[in-house]
Amino acid sequence: MLGKRNGSETLLPENAWRLFHAFQGSTSVLKVHNEAIRSASTSARFPMNSSAVISAENLTKTYGDLVAVNAISFEVTAGESFGLLGPNGAGKSTTMKMIGGVTQRTSGRLSILGLDPESNGPEVRAHLGVVPQQDNLDEELKVRDNLLVYGRYFGLPMSYLRPKADELLAFAQLTDKATSRVDALSGGMKRRLTIARSLINEPRILLLDEPTTGLDPQARHTLWDRLFRLKEQGVTLILTTHYMDEAEQLCDRLIVVDKGRIMAEGTPASLIRQYSTREVLELRFGSERNSSIASHLEGIGERLEVLPDRVLVYSYDGEESLEQVSARGLRPLTSLVRRSTLEDVFLRLTGRSLVD
Amino acid sequence: MSAAAGARSVTDRVRERTFGPLYSRNSRAVVSRGLMAARSSTWLVLVSGFFEPVLYLISMGVGLGPIVGSVAGPGGQEISYAAYIAPALLAVSAMNGAIYDSTWNVFFKMNFAKLYQGMLYTSLGPLDVAMGEIFLALLRGLLYATGFTMVMAAMGLITTAWAVLIIPASVLIAFGFASFGMGITSFMKTFQQMDWINFFLLPMFLFSATFYPLSVYPQYIQWLVQVMPLWHGVELLRQISIGQFTPATAIHVAYYLVMIVVGIVLTTSRLRALFLK
Numbered sequence: 001m002l003g004k005r006n007g008s009e010t011l012l013p014e015n016a017w018r019l020f021h022a023f024q025g026s027t028s029v030l031k032v033h034n035e036a037i038r039s040a041s042t043s044a045r046f047p048m049n050s051s052a053v054i055s056a057e058n059l060t061k062t063y064g065d066l067v068a069v070n071a072i073s074f075e076v077t078a079g080e081s082f083g084l085l086g087p088n089g090a091g092k093s094t095t096m097k098m099i100g101g102v103t104q105r106t107s108g109r110l111s112i113l114g115l116d117p118e119s120n121g122p123e124v125r126a127h128l129g130v131v132p133q134q135d136n137l138d139e140e141l142k143v144r145d146n147l148l149v150y151g152r153y154f155g156l157p158m159s160y161l162r163p164k165a166d167e168l169l170a171f172a173q174l175t176d177k178a179t180s181r182v183d184a185l186s187g188g189m190k191r192r193l194t195i196a197r198s199l200i201n202e203p204r205i206l207l208l209d210e211p212t213t214g215l216d217p218q219a220r221h222t223l224w225d226r227l228f229r230l231k232e233q234g235v236t237l238i239l240t241t242h243y244m245d246e247a248e249q250l251c252d253r254l255i256v257v258d259k260g261r262i263m264a265e266g267t268p269a270s271l272i273r274q275y276s277t278r279e280v281l282e283l284r285f286g287s288e289r290n291s292s293i294a295s296h297l298e299g300i301g302e303r304l305e306v307l308p309d310r311v312l313v314y315s316y317d318g319e320e321s322l323e324q325v326s327a328r329g330l331r332p333l334t335s336l337v338r339r340s341t342l343e344d345v346f347l348r349l350t351g352r353s354l355v356d
Numbered sequence: 357m358s359a360a361a362g363a364r365s366v367t368d369r370v371r372e373r374t375f376g377p378l379y380s381r382n383s384r385a386v387v388s389r390g391l392m393a394a395r396s397s398t399w400l401v402l403v404s405g406f407f408e409p410v411l412y413l414i415s416m417g418v419g420l421g422p423i424v425g426s427v428a429g430p431g432g433q434e435i436s437y438a439a440y441i442a443p444a445l446l447a448v449s450a451m452n453g454a455i456y457d458s459t460w461n462v463f464f465k466m467n468f469a470k471l472y473q474g475m476l477y478t479s480l481g482p483l484d485v486a487m488g489e490i491f492l493a494l495l496r497g498l499l500y501a502t503g504f505t506m507v508m509a510a511m512g513l514i515t516t517a518w519a520v521l522i523i524p525a526s527v528l529i530a531f532g533f534a535s536f537g538m539g540i541t542s543f544m545k546t547f548q549q550m551d552w553i554n555f556f557l558l559p560m561f562l563f564s565a566t567f568y569p570l571s572v573y574p575q576y577i578q579w580l581v582q583v584m585p586l587w588h589g590v591e592l593l594r595q596i597s598i599g600q601f602t603p604a605t606a607i608h609v610a611y612y613l614v615m616i617v618v619g620i621v622l623t624t625s626r627l628r629a630l631f632l633k
Contacts, residue, residue, distance in 0.1 A: 100477055102632050121632065123375040126479035136470040140393035149392060152385035153478035155373065160366040201478075202367040 052111075053078050053205055053236055054099060059108035061094050061260075068094045070260035071108065078204070081237040083251030085244065085342060087352070091260040092240035093133055096209045099238065100130055113204070126154060129203030129235075133210045135190045137182045143193060144169060144178040151200040164200060171226065172196035188219030195226060206230065208239040212246060224249050244342035256342075256349055263349040268342055275348045276340035277302050279318035283311045283325065283332040293330060300324045305347060314344070371479075378624060379483040386475065386488020387495075405452050406500050409445040410507055416441055416567065417511070428569070430591070431600040439513045443597040444566040446504045446522060447529055447589035451557075453500040454530035457493035458537035459553050463544055465489075472631055482627035486620060490534045497530025498523070518599035525596055525609075529589040532612040535619025536585075542626035560586045585615060
């Protein structure tokens, strides 16, 4: 069953797939995630794309009265880097756990490489690499032994694992820490070791749950660099994050989730194009005056967003908008023109910030 | 890093195995992990569990024994007090070894080290994990039993060739306690709850006909003791130690077989409920 899918993958050279994904990504914003429309055409298991490695349909998870994941549908194709962007509690981790088959869904369909992770857990996970939100490295083992033992869990022979562990230690820039204790590693090193560990079985799909949360900026950039290399090697990445810069850096395509629902889907660029303007003018008038002054800004830019600490003017030309503000005799304490980000998309879609 | 097109790689081959929903026939990976971790852990803990029954044997058997004199063994024949309590203490030793690994160690791995969570995100199933951990507990039980049997031999308490069977019988006892203990531990959430295990084990150790025959109790207490697992282990090993077998021997063995099966089913379903919810 897996062999077939393999075959179709190897027909096209790597670059052609990239182009295809890029194209697919830019058009996918047009896909309507309306359950009614979707359920009217659900007879086929892979309605959109037969090369989907992950296909979720009306995936739902409830804990008692709490609906953690609410009928979400999405597909991920081989080699794609797919993100779930949303605030804490949006249902991202729950979705990841359902993909890994370590959480049972309440309803809906889920297919990983054509298998149901619920009934074929060990087999599905044989194809996955998992980087959980919290490191769960084996503290009783040395750094290199962590990789070897984890590989044994997949049933891999030591003759394969020894050179592979060394290769992955080099990849994670931990070669000189091979015989260290795990608790002697820094947070960034532990994270890199967790990622190295997740690659021990050469997974087709890598699940990364908040991979850089809690890391300092330098450690994050090192990690992004490593993940980008994996992406270049054709590993399918599924990534949850509440950092918009991370999503922009790493994701070919993403879904914005909030309260268990998909709010939007597309490439980072297309989402920004669709839901925001090119530039944003950030004005600070002081916390008492921000909201009262907003009425004087009517008509400047496309749209205004009043936050407690600042006013955002969505505009195609930020500098020009700033001149208009000055022309009305308004004197902000600070002003800043920047490009729109996914943060703005999220704000537009939900009325709230991603990081609260 | 990803699977190369063309020739099947090692990683592809291991994916072509048959997997069950709960089992991937790879408990040995859990066992080898345990052995690797044991290398770095303190040997003192291991040794202390072994010495406890040895110290009891010396103090009770050698110290108290001459005052007690000889007592009636399983077949009614007179044996020394040390020979009477030694197999019972061996059963306790097997129990302790198994319980230590399957309760406190498992409790820690489950709640603090998040070890099983990591394992179950690989192609291991909950049954692999349960079997592997139980096997490790058995290994400790086997070590304790072998060591204790050697002490018995050195003290001249082994008089029959049948006594060789007390080692596999000890492993059977350890198996019962390990599989059941791990299942019970999966319900425990706090250290206070874990203390209840000791609260249960200590009286069982003292009152399971370990140091004196069951006949000293009134009938209803006898029944209570006979329901408890340790009594069956004590009686089984005591019978084997002097080569006296009765239909009750089969009952003792059957008790442990049932305990093993129930324990494994309980543990696997609990691991599934806890980590694959």
